[in-house]
Amino acid sequence: MPTVDNPTEKTLAELGVNDAQGVAEKFAEVRTRFDRQVAFDADEIRSLMLHEAWLGSDSDPVTSLRNFWVGRKAGVLTMITENWLKKSPPSLKGVVGKQFNELKTHIETKLEEQRKRIEEKTEAAALNREQVDLSLPGVIRPVGSHHLIRQVFQEIEDIFFSIGFSIVEGPEIETPYYNFEALNIPEFHPVRDDMDTFYLELPKGAKTPLLLRTHTSPMQIRTMEKQKPPVRVIVPGKVYRRDNPDATHSFAFHQIEGLALDTDITFCDFTGTIEYFVKQFFGPSVKTRFRPSYFPFTEPSVEFDVSCPFCGGTGTAAAGGTCTKCKGAAWIELFGAGMVDPAVYGFVNYDAKKVSGFAFGIGIDRLAMLKYGVDDIQVFFQNDVRFLRQFP
Ligand code: DAH
Numbered sequence: 001m002p003t004v005d006n007p008t009e010k011t012l013a014e015l016g017v018n019d020a021q022g023v024a025e026k027f028a029e030v031r032t033r034f035d036r037q038v039a040f041d042a043d044e045i046r047s048l049m050l051h052e053a054w055l056g057s058d059s060d061p062v063t064s065l066r067n068f069w070v071g072r073k074a075g076v077l078t079m080i081t082e083n084w085l086k087k088s089p090p091s092l093k094g095v096v097g098k099q100f101n102e103l104k105t106h107i108e109t110k111l112e113e114q115r116k117r118i119e120e121k122t123e124a125a126a127l128n129r130e131q132v133d134l135s136l137p138g139v140i141r142p143v144g145s146h147h148l149i150r151q152v153f154q155e156i157e158d159i160f161f162s163i164g165f166s167i168v169e170g171p172e173i174e175t176p177y178y179n180f181e182a183l184n185i186p187e188f189h190p191v192r193d194d195m196d197t198f199y200l201e202l203p204k205g206a207k208t209p210l211l212l213r214t215h216t217s218p219m220q221i222r223t224m225e226k227q228k229p230p231v232r233v234i235v236p237g238k239v240y241r242r243d244n245p246d247a248t249h250s251f252a253f254h255q256i257e258g259l260a261l262d263t264d265i266t267f268c269d270f271t272g273t274i275e276y277f278v279k280q281f282f283g284p285s286v287k288t289r290f291r292p293s294y295f296p297f298t299e300p301s302v303e304f305d306v307s308c309p310f311c312g313g314t315g316t317a318a319a320g321g322t323c324t325k326c327k328g329a330a331w332i333e334l335f336g337a338g339m340v341d342p343a344v345y346g347f348v349n350y351d352a353k354k355v356s357g358f359a360f361g362i363g364i365d366r367l368a369m370l371k372y373g374v375d376d377i378q379v380f381f382q383n384d385v386r387f388l389r390q391f392p
Helices: 020-038 042-051 061-070 076-085 090-130 148-162 218-226 267-282 342-347 364-372
Strands: 231-240 252-262 288-295 298-307 331-340 356-363
Touching: 020 061, 020 076, 020 090, 042 061, 061 076, 061 090, 076 090, 148 231, 148 252, 148 267, 148 364, 218 231, 218 252, 218 342, 252 267, 252 331, 252 364, 267 288, 267 298, 267 331, 267 356, 267 364, 288 331, 298 356, 331 342, 331 364, 356 364
Parallel strands: none
Antiparallel strands: 231 252, 252 356, 288 298, 298 331, 331 356
8 A cells, every 4th residue: 555645635724834945855755765766776766656656657667757747637746736836925926936947957967867768778688688798609519520421322333333333213112024034034933032021011903013113223224224234323222021130130221233235245344344443342352253153134143252351351350360250261242233133125126136135133231340340230220320420
């Protein structure tokens, strides 16, 4: 509840003032109140508003204070004019008028000073808030890096790109036709056992079964269907097999398929290209060799080996004893390849009499493990940053 009455609500007579001395005292009283209030900060005014009927109730305390003193309708100055000045006896009018003018000037000057003071304070606060400290260190965001598999893809792509191969990609969901038949792997062919794989559950009546591709070789067919020779492509990608996970097996892994076709590509071009790639990838000192092998879509088929890059092809570790990487064999099996089997050309309407070429299928995980000394394929899929950080 308000505790202090506002004397300007009464006439001087009602206040018991009837001489110049009394007038001066009343004005002094009002002025003292004003001086006290105008020196307050906003919070103090706010708490004052709770206790004194002197003050109004504007939401902004400074405005409230201002209105209370100089508000046109019911400000103190107006009240004094109405209740003291107009209603004073003629004998006191002169004194009241003089006192009033002095008070008015005083109040207006002080309020103006207060306004300036507050403005400056607000401005300084805003400047302070907006200040930018240029010496603060910036926010360092951790920058990721390519996964090792992606890096090895890139290395291999760069090597083949530099000798005129282009890079194509294909679907990870394939039809048996592209994954098997057109690659000369008919149903019930024994090599399908290795690739016994993930078939998709399809709605009844689907035109063809679908499976996760077991190798990137289907892209040989898709490329030949689209393109006439000369063809020189590599196909990086993910492949899937029903392998149980262990240190060297995973049900998802990565391959790069290669295919080069033209009218006069020989076995020499084939081995020369592969040897070039292997030396670029492992360094010039490694040796390569190939051994006869079997793939339904190449004839002849070979398995490429590289002399063990860890023991320099000696089979003996630097510290003595058997090299653990090649297990003393001096050679490491790298990947399968061969001259494209003419039977494949039949599926894509190529003239087997005119076209010849070679294909290869590189297991990327295996190559990455060999080159970077990774001994468990599973780490490629676990995304443990302690591993990934080792290959920035
Ligand atoms: N597709 C074979 C596999 O995944 C690898 C392969 C072997 C690809 C010989 C070829 C090739 O292109 O000529 O086991």
